[in-house]
Amino acid sequence: MNAVIELLQNHRSIRKFKPDPLTPQQTEAIVTSAQMASTSSNVQAYTIIAVTDPAKKAELARLAGGQAYVEQCGLFLVFCADQYRLKLATEHNGEAFHQNTESFIVATVDAALAAQNAAVAAESLGFGICYIGGIRNNPGEVSSLLGLPELVYPVFGLCVGVPDQEPGIRPRMPREAVLHPDAYSEEAVREGIRAYDEITYAYYKERTGGRTLTTWSRGIADKHKQPVRAHIRPFLEARGFRLN
Amino acid sequence: MNAVIELLQNHRSIRKFKPDPLTPQQTEAIVTSAQMASTSSNVQAYTIIAVTDPAKKAELARLAGGQAYVEQCGLFLVFCADQYRLKLATEHNGEAFHQNTESFIVATVDAALAAQNAAVAAESLGFGICYIGGIRNNPGEVSSLLGLPELVYPVFGLCVGVPDQEPGIRPRMPREAVLHPDAYSEEAVREGIRAYDEITYAYYKERTGGRTLTTWSRGIADKHKQPVRAHIRPFLEARGFRLN
Numbered sequence A, B: 001m002n003a004v005i006e007l008l009q010n011h012r013s014i015r016k017f018k019p020d021p022l023t024p025q026q027t028e029a030i031v032t033s034a035q036m037a038s039t040s041s042n043v044q045a046y047t048i049i050a051v052t053d054p055a056k057k058a059e060l061a062r063l064a065g066g067q068a069y070v071e072q073c074g075l076f077l078v079f080c081a082d083q084y085r086l087k088l089a090t091e092h093n094g095e096a097f098h099q100n101t102e103s104f105i106v107a108t109v110d111a112a113l114a115a116q117n118a119a120v121a122a123e124s125l126g127f128g129i130c131y132i133g134g135i136r137n138n139p140g141e142v143s144s145l146l147g148l149p150e151l152v153y154p155v156f157g158l159c160v161g162v163p164d165q166e167p168g169i170r171p172r173m174p175r176e177a178v179l180h181p182d183a184y185s186e187e188a189v190r191e192g193i194r195a196y197d198e199i200t201y202a203y204y205k206e207r208t209g210g211r212t213l214t215t216w217s218r219g220i221a222d223k224h225k226q227p228v229r230a231h232i233r234p235f236l237e238a239r240g241f242r243l244n
Helices: A003-009 A024-035 A055-065 A068-072 A082-093 A101-124 A133-137 A141-144 A186-207 A217-225 A234-240 B001-009 B024-035 B055-064 B068-072 B084-092 B101-124 B133-137 B137-145 B186-207 B216-224 B232-238
Strands: A046-051 A075-082 A128-132 A150-164 A179-181 B047-049 B075-082 B128-132 B152-163 B179-181
Touching: A003 A101, A003 B001, A003 B024, A003 B101, A024 A046, A024 A101, A024 B001, A046 A055, A046 A101, A046 A150, A055 A068, A055 A075, A055 A133, A055 A141, A068 A150, A075 A082, A075 A101, A075 B216, A082 B186, A082 B216, A101 A128, A101 A150, A101 B101, A101 B133, A101 B152, A101 B232, A128 A133, A133 A141, A133 A150, A133 B101, A141 A150, A141 A234, A150 B128, A186 A217, A186 B001, A186 B084, A217 B084, A234 B047, A234 B101, B001 B101, B024 B047, B024 B101, B024 B216, B047 B055, B047 B101, B047 B152, B055 B068, B055 B075, B055 B133, B055 B137, B075 B101, B101 B128, B101 B152, B128 B133, B133 B137, B133 B152, B137 B152, B137 B232
Parallel strands: A046 B179, A179 B047
Antiparallel strands: A046 A075, A075 A150, A128 A150, B047 B075, B075 B152, B128 B152
């Protein structure tokens, strides 16, 4: 154990912020850290939109499904998978640009690796963070608001700001269900779900003073018993992505 | 600037390792850090296969395109996007499981966020790391070797081990081409490509004693002038993913 691992293992999402903005130096430290994350063959296939304009933050909070902390936080970063920059670079060299599901995965992963470095850097400076997948509720409107060109899509937002709450750490799935030595074990997964349901039942019960009596797997079932965000595939196609 | 940000900004991939294995405590610290990364609505839609079996590591090195460091490193982690665990949890509650492009993105991003925490934790312990996207060269064979069920795919591997080289830090794209205040700027991207081509030309020239005279955008063009890993979409479909 060291101070870095302690920081990583003490992460919890913050959903209430003081309005203090970040200094330019703090934003720079966070973004430079993001940029130093690994990237597939150095393609760096992501773009970060740093939203500080109050009107845009308010609109993004609404588009994300009414998440007030998007508006409240000092800095809202939108991490985008960006194949447009690669297309410009390819055409700059007189070649036709090709893309498919593989390049979509590369760009999405590149955005996520950079974002997690940003999150860790922000937390090391004492800020709280919260990922906002809710911007995929209305990806077309978000893209228009941020002026995103074709072949760029907003993967998620990241709230960064001074925490105005002190939530506890949420227990994760038992390690045995997530980490498999040398081969996948379905038995370990089934046992992990069972054990984690007990853990989460007790956690929700305690946290809500007995009002919420449910389990992790029940929540997963409720989420996946119907399609979620079925508009994503048509949205991506409309933005020029070819998922073949 | 603090010690965490310094660690993040000093990252470089390591491609030559001493054979020392990790202790169980070190692997545990790395994996527990990975598990504490943010996860979309707590779905935790990823699985880590920790490969230490020498024969499997040798086979993975071959399947990744002959990358010897996959075999040499002390620990090889394969990060998988895992919707199968979600399917088991959903069916355990008597519901039918739905998936689409959105849930594919969620699982891929969850795997990447966890992996980047693992990478940072490993580097904080003095290990070197290298992401291995090359396992997507032969994803079917990798899946068989690791016993992955349907709805699980290997996104990338992560070499972790004691560094046996001291490479320099690779310069990243100018910040202005990656970080946009409030809206995407195509002009900033075009200018960034131009500036980064100059930086990378000088970097490759210096690093190879004048033998390699090329630019970043030329490399991007060479990579994208034809489809890369066109087998990924059919592979995913064969493994049960529905990208609709």
